Amino acid sequence: MQPVPELPEVEVVRRGVAAHVVGRRFGAVELYGERVARRHESGPADLAARLAQREVLAAGRRGKYLWLVLDGDEALVIHLGMSGQLLVESAELPREKHAHAIFELPGEMQLRFVDQRTFGGLQLVELVADRFGDSMVPAVITHIAPDPLEDAFDQPAVVRAMRKRHTALKRALLDQSLVSGIGNIYADEALWRTPVHGERFTDRLTARIIAETLDHAAEVMREALGQGGTSFDALYVNVNGASGYFDRSLNAYGQQGRPCRRCGTLMVREAFMNRSSHSCPHCQPRPRR
């Protein structure tokens, strides 16, 4: 199973792109279909024309957003969505069924954006000063908060902001304007480690519990990165790079029906926010109604 890209998976992709694309110049760029460029007002043909022959100067990331800094002070923002992949491979390989963008690279190589479910996409935007630090970020992600692995991440401020809201802790963890990079899988893992139920309200939790949960989110993402971040093939950048982590290390996500690794109680899966939450009913009791 291919994991949904959250922070560690996107960071693996960023590192792969940094190793194989930064410092090189695109040749022709081809986009397929309208949807990949739906955030680009002038459409895919215009976007492809603007990307052709641009040099890639750097690869940045905040949370689940990835971007390539191009010459001319612009950034190509790439979001992998639910199923996006970036591949660096031979131009001779047949085009993947769901390849939505192909960038020619020197040496008969290509950078390809492949995305089965097309929740992801590309945008070309200017870089602006970051509200949270002294770097530059793409103009379309200024509403995205720093992620827990960034220097700009201000944990006490995030805890205060969460406690001002009246919302479920898990909802807050998934809110990319409060803290970015956390998706359903790492949210469940962080909540299990604390342990705390994700439906507890943020304004009724201590600052310490919220801080610990954020610490655990950072910890579990670092662990995933440690296992997946060095495994990409020299000529193949793939979001599957972190998948080894999923085979062995999950304590909560997908563990329903199995004994809790801390107390042995059977783990449960519950519906939450039109998705699923996984938790231990003993270690993470539901809040009283």
Added chain:
DNA sequence: CGACCATCCTGACCGC
């Protein structure tokens, strides 16, 4: 502004 839900999408899977 905050809270929260519907919506987008494709393939795997299940029951009949």
Added chain:
DNA sequence: TGCGGTCAGGATGGTC
């Protein structure tokens, strides 16, 4: 074998 229904979930844009 086929077919319809269900599920997976990140981000946005809408309502209240």
